[in-house]
Amino acid sequence: MSMERFAQAEAALKAGNRDEGIRLTAEELTREPDAPVRVYQNFTALLIRQKLYDQAQHWAEIATSRYPRDYDLWNILGVALRRLNRYPEALKALDRAVKLNPKSMTAHINRGNIFNDMKNGPAAIEVFTRILRQGPTNAEHQRSLGRAFWNAGDLEKAEMRFNLAVKLKPDYVDAWLDLTSLTADVKSAAETLPVLDRAVAALVDSHRMREAKAVMLRRAGRNKDSEDYLLSLLTELGDQGWIHYQLGMTLADFDRVRTNAYLEKAHELEPDNAEFQMALAESYSRTRHGDEAQHLERAYQLLKPVIGKAGDGAGPVKVASDIFVRVADYDAADALGDFQHLGRLWASNGRHTALLSHLARVRTPEDRRELLHQHRIWGELIETAVARRPITHPAPRQPNGKIRVGFMSSDLRAHPVAYFSLPLFEHYDRARFEVYCYSYYTGQEDPTQKRIAGMVEGFRWNPDIGDRDAAQLIADDQLDMLIELGGSTHMNKLTVMAYKPAPLQASWLGYPHSAGLKAIDYLIVDPFMLPEHDGLLIEKPLVLPHGWFALSAGAFNERVAVQNPAPVARNGYVTFGTANNPYKYSRDLVRTWAKILARVPNSKFMFVRPEGGSESFRENLLAIFAEEGVSADRLRFEAVRGAHLPFYNEMDISLDTFPQTGGTTTCESLWMGTPVVTLVGETLFERLSYSSLMNGDLPELCARDVDGYIAAAVTLAENPDRIIELRAGLRERMRNSPIGQTTQFAHDFFDLIEKAVTGKA
Known part of the structure; x- marks a missing residue:
């Protein structure tokens, strides 16, 4: 390959025309595979600089096969494989490089970096200790050794190395960032702020350190201080994309309108910044005011052009x-x-x-x-x-004959979690139990939250508290058992459970799977939700005798009446539908729904979701239905959020999602007289609807495989009299089932807690 042609390829790559640059080089190297080693070295190194790691790996492997004794090519191959997270292969390539040139430090440094990537602290310590013997004043290597000690869990030595790195090189931003991250990890966000002030003073022109300070203020729960600091920087420095970006991130949980405005400005100032564009896309996807579907569509269109540029993190x-x-x-x-x-x-x-x-x-x-x-x-x-930062536990409290139970959730407000848990607060035996609640909700108190707070012994509401401080607060309340209801959903603090603030801990309601923490002793289920095989739960199951929950008047009331007869009697055809969240959909699921429609002549399907107003959502679903011969006129999209219950009066049969089944949605559907067909799977999240249907004595609506699911839906659709009968009686059936017995449910629940606390569970 002529150097002139390589220069053309290099110019194309540098100009951003990657396809052209790769094409030129590939053509020439294919035509002249015995090109000089320098061509392979330059080209693969250029691909690395352009972050085209898969291409670099491909050509470096070809090059090393032709020039197996070239140190640089093996080193480049190792770097490419590292960037592709193929660490064992990368180490093999770098080992070859080291054998070819043992005295060159580059391959040794790359090996050490990979060990740090792999969190293999001891191996990285060995590498960088040896390297530093030859140059102890190298700040970058001191920082790398600090990361190695951090990965090995030796935090004091890690901090010492980071401090040495910034002493050797006061303007070393990455070392300052590592030092502040370590301090935050070992101590707290609040204790990290003085370190950041030192860093900002040392790097007066570094926006990365100022940005880190804004982020740390946010992590310390001081969102208003973070906002004020960023606004002062806006006054001092003028419009800069990173300031607007961080303002948007600071306000994301509080003011979506202003968040979008700040992120739009960041995108306007730096239109080629993929991180800013990705953040704007995410924010629009979370925007619930105004036309939610159009916000989603905007998010999708923002995302598509940057998906290859935003990285694979x-x-x-x-x-x-x-x-x-x-x-x-x-x-x-x-x-x-x-x-x-x-x-x-x-x-x-x-x-x-x-x-x-x-x-x-x-x-x-x-x-x-x-x-x-x-x-x-x-x-x-x-x-x-x-x-690294355990909490302290006070001495045991004086016994008063009562069991003290805590419920932790930021959804103890106008939210389904509160509606399902309300019976516990309404009906617990105050002679036997004391109840405390813990919420981190960042909004305003609503009537439901106020009502719950008035029913329990203590309601700790701390929107800005950190995880460790929240755990310490709970420990100071000296509970016998703590029950978390939210998992890791928005504004909840599942990590608090890892501190073990109560001697016994359990999960219930908010997350339909084992959370992952050994500090959670129990998972509260019912007989139908219990997985069919051992080994599918981390926690020990605490099994309620009947249902997993009971209906409260807050969620299930008469405000929306059931219209009789069923829609099939009025329309002459069956209407299937769903109000489940699309995150539970998949191509296979939608295709199954389409097959059901194809087998039921003239039937229709109704999506009752805010996404229904998105053109892309509609087009993508219509295409799958079309593959099964279902025409677009048989699909209906109702773009609503929160006002969806009346649409069940236009739906004959609700088709459940799988493998993750509906929870609240299934209950709402049954309450509105719309039977739900479900597919029962092996583990907890595949059995939520099964629990509701079996407690409602509707086993015929529970299938065990996809063919059975289709058959159950088609069979019910072919029996309009049964649909009409169910429509007329489902609400009363739910009231009379275990799901409708709120007092009994509360007694069963607290009896189970007592057995666990007294060691009889």
């Missing part, structure tokens, strides 16, 4: 996955990675919330066990961090 991939699934773009969602890769990526980066949407991706028994493993990856990560 846990954060960008989660945002992309959420949006793609929400608009039913399953091809794009699948391209992000397989079940194991995505789950482990999220878990190992502490993103428990991503695992909730991952439940719906389970397909096989192996997936179910892999999902459990992913939750433990997250749990071990949190347990390691929590062990």
Whole structure:
């Protein structure tokens, strides 16, 4: 290959025309595979600089096969494989480089960096200790050794090395960032702020340190201080994209309108910044005011052009996955990675919330066990961090003959979690129990929260408290058992459970899977939800005698009446439908719904979801239905949120999602007289609807495989008299079932707690 042609390829790559640059080089190297080693070296190094790691790996492997004794090519191959997270292969390549040139430090440094990536502290310590013998004043290597000690759990030595790095190189931003992160990890966000003030003073022109200070103020729960600081920087420095970006992130939980405005400005100032564009897409996907469907559509259109530029980290991939699934773009969602890769990526980066949407991706028994493993990856990560700063426990309280129970949830307000838990607060025996509640809700107190606070011995509402302080507050209340109701959903603090603030701890209601923490002793279920096989729960099950919950008047009342007869009697055809969240959908699920419609002549399907107003959502679903011969005129989209109950009066049969089944949605459907057909799976999240239907004595609506699910739906659709009968009696059936017995449910629940606390469970 001529150097002139290589220069053309290099110029194309630098100009951003990657396809052209790669094409030129590939053509020439294919035509002249014996090109000089320098061509391969320059090209693969350029690909690394352009972050085209998969291409770099491909050509470096070809090059090393032709020039197996070239040190630089093996080193480049190792770097490419490292960037692709293929660490064992990268180490093998770098070992070859070291053998070829033992005295060169580059391959040794790259090996040490990989050991740090792998969290293999001891191996990284050995590498960087040896390197530093040759140059102890190298700040970058001191920082790398600090990271190695951090990974090894030797936090004092890690802090010493980071301090030495910034002393050697006061303007070393990455070392300052590591020092502040370590301080926050070992101590607290509040104790980290003085370190950040030192860093800002040392790097007066570094926006990264000022940005870190704003983030740390936010982590310390001082959102208003973070906002004020950023606004002062806006006055001092003028419009800068990063300031607007951080203002948007600071306000995200409080003011979505202003958040969007700040993120739009950041995007306007830096239109090529993929991180800003991704954040704007995520914010629009979470926007609930105004036209929610159009906000979602805007999010989707913002996401598509940056998905290849935002990186393959846990954060960008989660945002992309959420949006793609929400608009039913399953091809794009699948391209992000397989079940194991995505789950482990999220878990190992502490993103428990991503695992909730991952439940719906389970397909096989192996997936179910892999999902459990992913939750433990997250749990071990949190347990390691929590062990560095344990809380203190006061001396046991004086016995008063009562069991003290705590309920932790930020949803003890106008929210389904509160509606399902209200019977416990209304009917517990105050002679036997004391109840405390813990909420971190960032909004305003509403009547439901106020009502609950008035019914219990203590209601601790702390919107700005950190996890460790929240755990200490609970420990100081000297509970006998703490029950968390929210998992890792928005504004909840599952990590608090890792501190073990109560001697016994349990999960109930908010998260339909083992959370992943060994500090949670029990998972409260009912006989129908209990997994069919051992090994599908981390916690010990506490089994209620009947249902998992009971209906409260807050959620299930007469405000929306059931219209009789059923729609099939009025229309002459059956209307299927769903109000379930699209994160529970999949291509296979939607195709199953389409097959049901194809087998029931003239039937229609109704999506009662705010996403229904999104053009992309409609088009993607219509395409799947069309593959099964179902025309667009048989699908109906009702773009509503919160006002969906009346639409059950236009739906004959609700088709449940699977493998993650409905919970609140199933109950609402039954309450509105619309029978639900469900597919029963092996583990907890596949059995929520099964519990409601069996407690309602409706076993014929519970299928055990996809063919049975289709058959159950078609059979019911072919029996309009049965649909009409169910419509007329389902509400009363629910009232008379165990689900409707609120007082009995509360007694059963607290009896179970007493058995656990007294060691009789």
